[in-house]
Amino acid sequence: MHEISKTFGASRALNGVCLEVARGEVHALVGQNGCGKSTLVKILCGYHRPDRGGSVLLDGEPVVLPITPAAMRRHGVSVVHQDLGLIPSFTVTENIRLGRFRARRLSRAIDWRSEEELAKASLALLGASIDPSAEVDSLSAFARAEVAIARALQGRPKGGGLVMLDEASGTLPQEPRLHFHLLIRGIALDGGAVLLVSHQLQEVLQHADRVTVMREGEVAAAGLRTSELCEQDLLALIAPGASRPSTSGGGRPRRRHHQTPNAPAEGGADLGAGPSVTVDRLISDTLRGISFTIEPGALVGVTGRPGSGFEELPHLLAGAKRAQAGTLTLEGVTYELKRGPLRALRRASVALVPQARAAEGLALSESVLENLTLPLLSSRGRALFTGARWRRRLAESVIEALHVHPADPNAPVKTLSGGNQQKVLVGKWLSAQPKLLLAHEISEGVDACAKADICAALQQAAASGCAVLLASIDAAELAGLCDRVLVLRDGLIGCELSGHLRPERILAALEGAQAEQVAA
Amino acid sequence: MSTVSESRDVMASHAGWAGVLSVLQRFAVIGVWGTIIALYSALEPGTFDTSGTFQTIFGSQAALVFLALAFLCTVLVGEFVDLSVASILGLCATLLAVLNVTDHVSLPLSCLIAVGAGAAAGALNGLLVVCLSINTIVVTLGMSTLLSGLALAISNLTPISGMSASFGRIALTRLAGLPISFFYGIALALVFAYILGATPLGRHIRFIGANREVSRLAGVSVNRIRFGAFLCAGVLCGVGGVIVAAGLGGFDPSTSTTYLLPTVSAVFLGSAAISPGRFNPLGTIVAVYFLATGIVGLEELGLAGWISDVFYGAALILTVTLTTLLGRRPKAAPLRRGAKASDPLRHFDEAEAGLGATGGAETGERG
Numbered sequence: 001m002h003e004i005s006k007t008f009g010a011s012r013a014l015n016g017v018c019l020e021v022a023r024g025e026v027h028a029l030v031g032q033n034g035c036g037k038s039t040l041v042k043i044l045c046g047y048h049r050p051d052r053g054g055s056v057l058l059d060g061e062p063v064v065l066p067i068t069p070a071a072m073r074r075h076g077v078s079v080v081h082q083d084l085g086l087i088p089s090f091t092v093t094e095n096i097r098l099g100r101f102r103a104r105r106l107s108r109a110i111d112w113r114s115e116e117e118l119a120k121a122s123l124a125l126l127g128a129s130i131d132p133s134a135e136v137d138s139l140s141a142f143a144r145a146e147v148a149i150a151r152a153l154q155g156r157p158k159g160g161g162l163v164m165l166d167e168a169s170g171t172l173p174q175e176p177r178l179h180f181h182l183l184i185r186g187i188a189l190d191g192g193a194v195l196l197v198s199h200q201l202q203e204v205l206q207h208a209d210r211v212t213v214m215r216e217g218e219v220a221a222a223g224l225r226t227s228e229l230c231e232q233d234l235l236a237l238i239a240p241g242a243s244r245p246s247t248s249g250g251g252r253p254r255r256r257h258h259q260t261p262n263a264p265a266e267g268g269a270d271l272g273a274g275p276s277v278t279v280d281r282l283i284s285d286t287l288r289g290i291s292f293t294i295e296p297g298a299l300v301g302v303t304g305r306p307g308s309g310f311e312e313l314p315h316l317l318a319g320a321k322r323a324q325a326g327t328l329t330l331e332g333v334t335y336e337l338k339r340g341p342l343r344a345l346r347r348a349s350v351a352l353v354p355q356a357r358a359a360e361g362l363a364l365s366e367s368v369l370e371n372l373t374l375p376l377l378s379s380r381g382r383a384l385f386t387g388a389r390w391r392r393r394l395a396e397s398v399i400e401a402l403h404v405h406p407a408d409p410n411a412p413v414k415t416l417s418g419g420n421q422q423k424v425l426v427g428k429w430l431s432a433q434p435k436l437l438l439a440h441e442i443s444e445g446v447d448a449c450a451k452a453d454i455c456a457a458l459q460q461a462a463a464s465g466c467a468v469l470l471a472s473i474d475a476a477e478l479a480g481l482c483d484r485v486l487v488l489r490d491g492l493i494g495c496e497l498s499g500h501l502r503p504e505r506i507l508a509a510l511e512g513a514q515a516e517q518v519a520a
Numbered sequence: 521m522s523t524v525s526e527s528r529d530v531m532a533s534h535a536g537w538a539g540v541l542s543v544l545q546r547f548a549v550i551g552v553w554g555t556i557i558a559l560y561s562a563l564e565p566g567t568f569d570t571s572g573t574f575q576t577i578f579g580s581q582a583a584l585v586f587l588a589l590a591f592l593c594t595v596l597v598g599e600f601v602d603l604s605v606a607s608i609l610g611l612c613a614t615l616l617a618v619l620n621v622t623d624h625v626s627l628p629l630s631c632l633i634a635v636g637a638g639a640a641a642g643a644l645n646g647l648l649v650v651c652l653s654i655n656t657i658v659v660t661l662g663m664s665t666l667l668s669g670l671a672l673a674i675s676n677l678t679p680i681s682g683m684s685a686s687f688g689r690i691a692l693t694r695l696a697g698l699p700i701s702f703f704y705g706i707a708l709a710l711v712f713a714y715i716l717g718a719t720p721l722g723r724h725i726r727f728i729g730a731n732r733e734v735s736r737l738a739g740v741s742v743n744r745i746r747f748g749a750f751l752c753a754g755v756l757c758g759v760g761g762v763i764v765a766a767g768l769g770g771f772d773p774s775t776s777t778t779y780l781l782p783t784v785s786a787v788f789l790g791s792a793a794i795s796p797g798r799f800n801p802l803g804t805i806v807a808v809y810f811l812a813t814g815i816v817g818l819e820e821l822g823l824a825g826w827i828s829d830v831f832y833g834a835a836l837i838l839t840v841t842l843t844t845l846l847g848r849r850p851k852a853a854p855l856r857r858g859a860k861a862s863d864p865l866r867h868f869d870e871a872e873a874g875l876g877a878t879g880g881a882e883t884g885e886r887g
Contacts (some may be wrong), residue, residue, distance in 0.1 A: 318737070320736070320737055342736070342737070342739065343739050343741065346738070346739030347739070352737055354737065359731075359733055360733045360734060360737055361734060362731070362734060363727055363730035363731040363734050363735075364730075364731070365730050366726070366727065366730050370723065370726075370727070373723075374723065374727055374734075374735070374738045374740075375738045375739065377720040377723050377724065378720055378739070381719070381720040381723075382720075383719065383720065383721075384718070384719055385718050385719065386718060386719060386720050386722075386723060
């Protein structure tokens with residue numbers, strides 16, 4: 001593909017990206033979250049129409065954009081998405097063959113026997129022994145990944161085609177992963193092309209021939225030979241240094257990093273007295289018993305690979321999702337997280353800023369003012385009258401503090417831009433003056449200015465004695481904001497980083513390398 | 521800076537227009553109502569514009585007002601269409617008449633039993649929909665048929681009449697030329713509007729209707745309020761049933777289901793009046809009498825009884841179509857609440873919405 005750009009509204013997700021994947025090679029695409037990898041893949045599978053001016057050539061022929069499913073099939077382009085895209089209540093055969101069913105000649109009914117054979121054949125390519133009549137629901141996570149990969153592999157023309165794998169091996173354990181790597185090598189040897197989107201740099205270095213690094217919608221380095229690279233080189237290309245002003249813009253004073261975690265935040269001598277927030281042996285579907293404490297005024301980050309359990313932590317600690325076991329102690333009171341004590345924790349001033357803004361964060365059809373004051377209605381309003389003045393004042397102060405635009409408390413939230421909606425969401429919970437703030441991807445999909453406002457607000461909350469837990473996969477954001485970062489691995493705390501945090505240290509810890517190596 | 525002030529000016533003029541438009545929208549239904557009255561008065565001078573006609577319009581809708589407000593309870597918390605309200609009212613009215621006339625139970629006790637039955641039916645709806653999360657339409661459709669069947673059974677398939685005339689006074693006492701049941705409906709709607717507009721409970725109800733998960737995470741007891749809405753709907757139907765039976769001196773159980781469609785029409789039309797785009801009690805009351813005016817006028821023009829079905833049905837479809845079309849007009853971020861969990865592109869879509877919208881903010885701040 002050549003000179004591909006993609007604009008969403010006024011923000012450019014891709015800016016003149018060129019990418020060439022040769023036949024017979026495994027080409028890796030790496031970069032931080034939000035750098036445009038997925039957008040690129042989605043253009044290549046026809047989901048997005050790129051901006052005018054770009055072109056995509058398949059087997060040397062230019063194709064009409066956006067790419068149609070028919071063109072994809074003709075050239076053997078297939079994709080395995082990050083979340084696999086399987087229909088849970090359907091069988092393995094149905095999932096693999098959906099869209100390609102062959103009907104019997106006379107009755108026009110689907111010939112299930114031959115369908116099952118075809119499904120079995122594509123599973124056999126992967127060496128997977130999965131019952132084709134099983135429902136996808138009943139399969140383990142890695143068996144599901146195998147089904148999705150098998151689906152992408154069928155019908156590939158001999159000696160051609162392009163298979164795109166968007167983080168597809170993430171859920172595979174060691175043994176099938178080995179098989180998976182053999183398989184993609186097999187495709188390449190066969191004359192096909194493989195585009196491997198991955199966060200796992202080890203995998204990239206070992207199994208890809210060339211690698212393209214993307215950064216902020218542009219290609220930072222194109223088609224580097226992996227044989228000439230080491231992990232540090234790649235990390236430096238992905239996140240070039242801590243000097244990047246990624247979290248605090250506009251010359252705002254950054255939080256100093258050399259604070260010890262126990263020291264209270266700026267000018268908070270009286271805050272040190274408050275007892276810490278303690279999480280004890282938290283067990284859930286993905287977490288296997290983690291314990292930690294957050295001091296009042298501390299900003300603690302949690303991160304990990306998708307599936308490591310860090311994504312669940314905010315909801316579990318807020319009591320919005322039931323844990324299997326574990327307790328949270330806040331101001332001397334211990335809460336059983338098994339019961340999902342959402343309302344009790346809300347009363348104890350625990351705030352949750354969820355990732356899914358439209359689904360869980362804000363009621364989009366309601367006004368800014370209504371959304372901002374919702375959490376405080378019961379405590380500040382009287383039973384027979386909500387009161388108007390405090391709500392108005394609160395909304396105006398949040399709008400001013402976070403620079404919400406337009407500055408109209410009565411505008412329905414859906415008329416605001418994404419960044420401003422996020423500010424409203426953060427403001428909604430900060431104005432409740434929480435003792436513990438749990439946030440999940442607090443600045444996802446938000447432009448730099450809004451991000452700076454949000455980060456500043458978080459730091460201010462911490463400075464006034466709030467304990468903050470920030471779950472994020474954005475290493476630069478964590479490095480810029482947090483005092484400490486917990487890196488989760490397979491449901492346990494893999495390592496804890498403190499002191500001088502740099503994005504590449506966090507990334508290295510994510511990749512499983514020894515943190516000390518990079519810290520030096 | 522100039523761009524900012526320019527854009528502000530543009531916005532201000534937009535705001536001005538929006539203000540005028542919103543006032544127009546607010547009172548559009550009332551305006552149309554007035555036009556219809558004027559039209560009928562011109563078409564049938566001497567018949568339509570008499571106090572008798574107005575007494576018919578405003579004095580005969582007590583059942584519909586109670587039903588519409590009961591229906592509103594559940595629609596407000598986001599339960600789409602409670603189909604059982606009319607049958608609950610019918611059951612309660614029948615029960616009261618049967619207990620009092622056939623079984624000679626004392627009036628206060630029969631009233632209590634009737635309202636209790638309404639509450640029980642509402643609670644059963646709530647139990648199934650809220651606690652067991654069964655689909656609202658399935659539950660209430662089944663409940664509707666079940667209860668109207670029960671009403672027919674206890675009345676032996678015959679209309680019951682012969683309740684004491686003195687009891688009828690609780691519904692028929694005249695006040696300013698109108699039966700007192702009219703004022704019950706108005707008072708109820710005002711109380712309802714106050715709760716919704718001014719109290720924390722009202723905001724919570726609105727938010728549950730707008731986004732259940734957001735409300736839950738904000739610490740609102742979502743399920744308790746949803747259950748309460750069904751219970752309240754049942755009680756309102758019970759009280760409505762008592763008043764209807766009192767007014768008629770009995771009840772014909774076979775008529776109860778004919779109330780359902782007018783109820784739904786009124787509530788949906790009501791969402792276009794007073795506070796447009798929102799289901800609201802005062803708008804609902806306006807809509808009830810608006811629809812009654814339309815029908816009485818047409819009947820006085822000489823059209824037969826079938827006209828009410830045609831009118832209510834057409835009104836329902838028209839209003840819902842109009843509100844949907846009007847609701848599409850603002851450029852809202854694409855919302856895909858119904859996106860399936862298995863949709864692989866779902867996350868991206870949301871990210872796109874976020875990214876797409878961010879641009880506006882950026883340019884605004886830079887200017």
